[in-house]
Amino acid sequence: MDRNLLPIGQFSQASGLSVTALRHYDACGVLVPTYVDPVSGYRYFRRDQVRTAQVIRALRQLDIPVEEVRRLLGAGRQELAAALREHLRAAERHLHAQRGAVHGLLTRLTEGAGMTHHVTVRQGGPERILVRAASVDNTGLGAFLADAYREVYEVAGRGPLTFTGPAFVRFHGVCDDENEALVEACLPFWDQGAQPADLPEGMSVCELPETALACTQVEGADAGFPQILGAYDAVAAWVTEHGFTFAGPVRMIYRRWTGTPDDPGNRLEIAWPIGEPTADQVS
Structure with missing residues (x-):
């Protein structure tokens, strides 16, 4: 076996992605193994795929959909950076909206909607x-x-x-x-x-x-x-x-x-x- 290849178990440890997740990303075409044993079906990945797997893990932790992850991996670094900045802005807007909703609900719970808004x-x-x-x-x-x-x-x-x-x-x-x-x-x-x-x-x-x-x-x-x-x-x-x-x-x-x-x-x-x-x- 090529020394440059890692079995799926070791690749899982190196990348921080579970074996189940790696199989899922293979099926989705996001991270395809370099070699699949025709008898056992065991998957092997190149060592230089670890970096890619770590990027995938980080993108998925940001709740970026799998299809978008696949698209971004095929894009250049500038497009990926731009997408991450836009994701951050969207997350900040969402957090601002959630913060306002929580404060509004707390106000209504403590004061009552009738006290806050005269109809x-x-x-x-x-x-x-x-x-x-x-x-x-x-x-x-x-x-x-x-x-x-x-x-x-x-x-x-x-x-x-x-x-x-x-x-x-x-x-x-x-x-x-x-x-x-x-x-x-x-x-x-x-x-x-x-x-x-x-x-x-x-x-x-x-x-x-x-x-x-x-x-x-x-x-x-x-x-x-x-x-x-x-x-x-x-x-x-x-x-x-x-x-x-x-x-x-x-x-x-x-x-x-x-x-x-x-x-x-x-x-x-x-x-x-x-x-x-x-x-x-x-x-």
Whole structure:
């Protein structure tokens, strides 16, 4: 046997990867042994494959998927370094989100959501809105909204449209790091004035009916993600506890927006359309 080859047991000790993991990476094409005994099926690896195995072990410890590991091993060092830096940035963003979620939950446990977010009801009139829609998750939400409102205001300026209220976003489902939802960037305008024309793909005009809205406002850091989730939860809890029904997608209204997330000058309103309980719910 070639002295440059290591049996799988010794290679496992040198690389820090279990024999089971080595067999799995062989099957996936991530780390293929140099020689497989045709009789015993025993695997042998070159000594210079130890370094590669150690890199694989480190990448998998970072929860990088096997398919991505295989791609990165085939790339150059610069691409691998760039991927690691991006992974670190994503991990830091995730940690920031987790830290905010924990602090928000601790606040609600100690103070109660009702103490943190005061919920009121107001009447929202009928509105004609210019809408740019897409299905996104939270990681793509900021970029989508920035592009969407740039396009919406460009179309509005050609009218020019007369705005009747602040811009707002409608969420048709849960939009977080694990779930996509239909998201609408909305701009209300006067239905008796100039009307938009030559709308690009993905943009439309919609009519919203008059409706009651359960609302709360958040400012500064509380208007950033994930702290703002506490405001959504507070309104949703208030609606259910007071016996109302949810009558449409929740809205995030830009009462004051500097353009920079977490800016102390930001003020957002979370407004949920509500209806009276149905007969079935009352009974």
